[in-house]
Amino acid sequence: MTSPGVRLNDKPSVTVRCQENPSVNVTFCDRFSFDADSVHYAVELRAPGLTARVDEVVAWIWDSDLTAFVEELAAGYRGWDGERSWQTNDRDLTLSAVFRSGPRRSGLVLAAVAAGRRRLGASVTTWHEAGEQMASLAADVRHFLTGEQP
Template sequence: MTSPDRGIDGKPVVTVRSMDNLSVGVTLCDRFSFDQDSVHYAVELRAPGLTARVDEVVAWAWDSDLAPFLGELAADFRGWDGERSWRTDDGDLTVSAAFRSGGHVGLTWTVRPWPDAVGGWSASVTTWLEAGEQMATLASGVRHFLAGEQ
């Protein structure tokens, strides 16, 4: 389940909750931009016993951002073989997708701040969504969030 919404501070957020466990989720929030070339935002992961946040994920204007990747997954609602993945240029956010029987997509969201630092950390959660409408809603919500249109 996906909800483009406003956070308690009134700023736009996109929240993804796993359809099989609503306590597992991802939130894109705190969007800001210094210029026309990039958008910065935070990614928060939640699951029982886990809370992780990366404060400054960067989407570059000249790079393929997360929204088109999610849109392609939504368009392939009949499924695919193997795993598909997308990541930021800096490697601080990776999203991997696997299609499972019954028309469900597992999105594994991995945050890895300072991916090249010695002693760094990473955290992952997997959200399960319906391949068609829920994926399309997520792709649209992320596109509007990154464009600042919410």
């Protein structure tokens, strides 16, 4: 489940919460731009006993697009084999996704690994229903990265 919204500092953010354990989440926040070629943002990972933050993830306009990656996941709501991965050009953030189906777990596992400049890693895994939840996440990420209102 995603929660687009405004944080206390009035800046847009997107929080991706695990549907099985809402205390596990990934938040994209504190977006800013220096120029027309990039957008900078922070990523926070939270889980019981874990809080990690990468302060300056950079998305370049010529880089592979996080929004396109999440849109591809949403389009694959019937599932796929293996793992799909995306990472920033600077390798500060990596997202991996696998599709699992079964009686209790149908949907998508999205794991975020934030490394940062010091290359210390932290990761969380969130479960999501395939389909509408992923389509909503893709729209939320697009609005966050572009600064457009939904």
